[in-house]
Amino acid sequence: NAGVMQNPRHLVRRRGQEARLRCSPVKGHSHVYWYRQLPEEGLKFMVYLQKENIIDESGMPKERFSAEFPKEGPSILRIQQVVRGDSAAYFCASSPPSKGGTGNTIYFGEGSWLTVV
Amino acid sequence: DQQVKQNSPSLSVQEGRISILNCDYTNSMFDYFLWYKKYPAEGPTFLISISSIKDKNEDGRFTVFLNKSAKHLSLHIVPSQPGDSAVYFCAALLRGSQGNLIFGKGTKLSVKP
Numbered sequence: 001n002a003g004v005m006q007n008p009r010h011l012v013r014r015r016g017q018e019a020r021l022r023c024s025p026v027k028g029h030s031h032v033y034w035y036r037q038l039p040e041e042g043l044k045f046m047v048y049l050q051k052e053n054i055i056d057e058s059g060m061p062k063e064r065f066s067a068e069f070p071k072e073g074p075s076i077l078r079i080q081q082v083v084r085g086d087s088a089a090y091f092c093a094s095s096p097p098s099k100g101g102t103g104n105t106i107y108f109g110e111g112s113w114l115t116v117v
Numbered sequence: 118d119q120q121v122k123q124n125s126p127s128l129s130v131q132e133g134r135i136s137i138l139n140c141d142y143t144n145s146m147f148d149y150f151l152w153y154k155k156y157p158a159e160g161p162t163f164l165i166s167i168s169s170i171k172d173k174n175e176d177g178r179f180t181v182f183l184n185k186s187a188k189h190l191s192l193h194i195v196p197s198q199p200g201d202s203a204v205y206f207c208a209a210l211l212r213g214s215q216g217n218l219i220f221g222k223g224t225k226l227s228v229k230p
Contacts (some may be wrong), residue, residue, distance in 0.1 A: 004160070031215070031216060033216045033217075035218075035220075040222070041222055042121075042123075042206055042208075042220035042221050042222045042223055043161065043206070043208075043218070043220045044220070045216075045217045045218060045219070048215065048216045048217060055215070056214075056215075056216075056217060058217070059217070091160050091161070093160075093216070095216060106163070106216060106218070107163075108153075108160035108161045108162070109160050110158075110159050110160045111158070111159070111160050113158075
């Protein structure tokens with residue numbers, strides 16, 4: 001977990017509210033990935049972003065979920081109108097620009113735990 | 118449909134002995150296989166990886182074996198230490214993919230002193 005910073009670490013939202021999760025990648029990393037871990041499950045890929053671009057969003061739910069990685073500032077995963085099923089741990093990861101993501105260059109953050117009540 | 122399967126949810130081993138964690142996969146287009154270690158309330162930490170063109174990779178106490186014909190890989194930890202107690206995830210990367218890791222459900226390893 002070499003320097004990927006996620007906040008908040010824990011977030012409680014009521015059904016229907018919005019959740020915003022932030023991720024600052026390792027300094028110098030331009031590739032950011034978001035994963036979700038539901039209880040008793042493995043991590044599931046959601047989206048892969050580079051600065052100002054969504055490269056692969058094949059794992060993102062079609063509605064209510066969006067992600068961005070602006071030129072300046074952290075990457076944001078936004079969940080609108082949260083439901084109980086959104087309760088999960090959300091992990092951000094980053095990798096350096098030259099190597100992309102071949103696993104051993106992907107560094108994970110400590111996660112953000114979302115609880116929807 | 119699970120492309121990466123870890124069929125043992127838990128494993129208990131005595132300190133000093135070998136721990137063997139298993140993983141099966143279904144997709145022959147996987148290019149890279151990785152093992153991650155995860156403590157509660159923390160993010161996964163990369164342990165060791167293996168390319169699909171190899172059958173073994175070793176790093177200190179950790180060795181990963183890949184049997185492509187059986188679509189099976191295993192992680193050997195020897196000797197096991199109490200600090201190794203954690204959840205271990207097997208993950209795979211599709212050829213041409215970048216960062217889209219496909220994870221198994223994990224195996225919880227307990228190493229008893």
